[in-house]
Amino acid sequence: MELEGNNTVLALLGFAMIATFMVLIMTRRLSAAVALIIIPIVFGLLSGHSIDMGMMIIKGLMNLAPTATALVFAVLYFAIMMDAGLFDPLVERATRFAKGDPRRVAIATAIVATLVSFDGDGATTAIVTITAFLPIYRKLGMNPLILAVLMGSANSAVNLTPWGGPTLRAATALQVDMMDVFLPLIPVMIAGLAANFGIAWYLGTKERNRLGIVEMETDVSHLALDREEGVERPKLFWFNLILTVTLILSVVVQFLPLPIAFMIGLAIAVTVNYPVLSEQRDRIAAHAHNVLPIALLIFAAAVFTGIIDGTGMVAAMGSSLLAIIPDAVGPYFGVVISILSAPLTFIMSNDAYYFGIVPVLAETAGHYGIEAVEVARASLLGVAIHALSPLIAAIYLVAGLLDVEVGELQRFALPFALIVFAIMVLTALLTGAVPITA
Incomplete structure (x- = not known):
């Protein structure tokens, strides 16, 4: 028997489903993709639904198909650009700019971390940035934790892009258009990056005052450009730059939908940079391990969002929360969610937060x-x-590469992360990306 008329039972089932989902993925009993499929089906059956959940899932799949398409092609596009060497000259100039000046080293760290973060892979950002700069930090005697702060803050801000993990999950969980989420957040992303450069200037100046300027050759830019031999295309740098700028502008001004833009962009990029068919297959296969988990996650999320919405659980949970929120707080709920995003994302995985908590808040x-x-x-x-x-x-990858304790890294970085967070929240409220009052 279906329970649409019993909001209390539906709400309890919904909260139980979210709790079960969170526990199983945070204790690593199930992967996120498996949990997103199995758990909602089980609780959907408990709510009295059966074969009709098929149409709920189909509806979820149809809503999220454009998101999956956009992410798959965007990740592949930027991976091809990294292979071809689009960012090489900028990375080289940044590391050469550093020289023996700790302040320059800190600023160059922020520049390189920002650029590399655009490929959407945090592990790549960590490996490239640390490989390029750790020898310089050690040679100068700089605190390697500064490297972690600047890299983490840059990567966090750039992750607001449509192909970044958090934005992907938020748009997927709420079944909203990614560009509608992202475009108003551009000033927020810029503010976060500006804050990071301010932190780089501050920490670099402190290190300069402590260590002085050392005249030395610190060009280790070649270390940052580690890739398969023969895949770079330096002669196509200007073509790739113009293509990328055109592609991003067409998306920002909404000349083309995001999925279509990156489908066209990838087709052009891989054909021009790697005209031999076997090379095209090799480049795409080389990055398939980054793309497949994204596609699996999105389509699995369609099961979760389709069932939690179709059974009426999310509406029932929202009504139950509404009953306990003071009326005076309600109009400022956007601000409340902004503030809660920090502690909730710290104590939860992305999947637990965006798929479990955010739909109820919405x-x-x-x-x-x-x-x-x-x-x-x-x-x-x-x-x-x-x-x-x-x-x-x-965070364990970064701590391992820097040879520091995770707790030490967290204690050093937290004050600066709070500064970046506060500036991003303030910018979102001032620009109207998040309403101060409803």
């Missing part, structure tokens, strides 16, 4: 006139704090 916020897309933006503002979460693998 349903509740809707009663106060706050749109789902605004909730998606507010939920993303804690990315700088999330970068320090003990639940993500990247």
Whole structure:
């Protein structure tokens, strides 16, 4: 028997489903993709639904297909650009600019981390940035934790791009258009990057005062450009740059939908840079391990979002939260979500937060006139704090590469992450990306 008329039972089932989902993925009993498929089906059956869940899932798949398409082609496009060497001259100039000046080294670190972060892979950012700069930091006697701070903050801000993990999850969970989420967040992303460069100037100046300027050759840029031999295309640098700028502008001004833009962009990029068919296959195969998990996650999320919405659980959960929120707080719920995004993303994995918590917050916020897309933006503002979460693998990778303790890294980086977070929240509120009042 279906339970649509019993909001209390539906709400309890919904919260139980989210709790089960969070526990199983955070204890690593199930992968996120498997949990997103199995758990909602089980709870959908408990709510009295059966074969009709098929149409709920199909609806979820149809809603998320454009998102999956955009992400697959965007990740492949930027991977091809990294292979071809689009960012090589900028990385080389940044590392050469550093010389023996700790302040220049810190600024160059922020520049390289920002550029490399655009490929959407945090592990790549860590490996490239640390490989390029750790020898310089050690030679000068600089604190390697500064490297971690600047790299993490840059990567967090750039992760607001449509092909970044958090934005992907937020848009997927709420079934809203990624560009509607991202475009108003561009000033927020720029503010976050500006804050990071300010931190680089401050920490670099402190190190300069402590260590002085050392006249030495510090060009290790060749270390940052580690890739398969023979795949770079330096003669096509200007073509690739113009193509990338044109592609991004066409998306930002909404001349082309995001999926179509990156489909066309990838087709042109791989054909021009690697005209031999076997080379094209090799380049795409080389990055398939980055693309497949993204596609699996999105399509698995369609099961979760389709069932939690189709059974009425998310509406029931929103109504139950609405009953306990003071009326005076309601109009400021967008601000509340922005602030909560920091601690919630620190104590939860991305999947648990965006697929489990954010839909309930969005349903509740809707009663106060706050749109789902605004909730998606507010939920993303804690990315700088999330970068320090003990639940993500990247922090252990960074700590291992720098040979420091994770706790030491977290203690050093947290004050600066809080500064970046506060500036991003303030920018979002001032620009209207997140409403101060409904």
